Amino acid sequence: MTDAKEMDAETAEGLERLYRRYNSWLTGRLRVFVGADQAADVAQETYIRAAPYSAGGVRRPKALLLRIALNLVRDDSRRSRRRGGEPADVDAVDPGEGASQLEDLLLKQVILTMPALYRDVFVMSRFGGMTYAEIAAARGLNLKTVEWRMSKALDHCSKQMGA
Structure with a gap:
């Protein structure tokens, strides 16, 4: 006997949609690493x-798939x-480092696709530890900007x- 269960139609349809839409994206991201x-x-x-998870509709399918893959x-x-x-095929020093390197690579790719206008502010805030007021003063911008x-x-x- 097997423990395998047959998938209901809604789950199978949701899974097929996820696969068709995101498989090339996911394998491309993983292949790099x-x-x-x-x-x-x-x-x-x-x-x-x-x-x-596929039957109920996933709000952030890329995030879900990437998290599962990294795990x-x-x-x-x-x-x-x-x-x-x-x-095997993972240049990790410790068990979590390989996935962490992949996460870093993906974040870098996302940041590089960001328009420069937004990227500067993002990097100064998230990686430079600057407050919005400090960024505004350094760049000569309005705080609201x-x-x-x-x-x-x-x-x-x-x-x-996520999308």
Whole structure:
């Protein structure tokens, strides 16, 4: 006997929609870090694990798929270390570092696609630790302009990572 359950039609349809829309995006992101063969395997397992969420409609499908994939990479690295081997195709020093490097790479890609007008404010705030008032003074901008640019930068990040 098997523990496999048949998927209801709504779940299968939701999963198929996720797969068709995001599979090339997900495997492309993973391929950069873990290689083509492992990226395909991780992506396949990601969709299996995403199945229960697919029926109800996912608000942020890219974020869900990426989180599941990163957890799978992290788990694989841990299992490999427990067996005394090196993590397969993952250049991780510790179990969580490989996935952390992937997250950093994805964040960098999102920031680089951001218009320069918003990127400067975002980087100064999030990585420079500057307040909006400090950014306004440093750039010779109105405080409201800094707030507006930051909201646009955050909106850009949200669209890139979640939509």
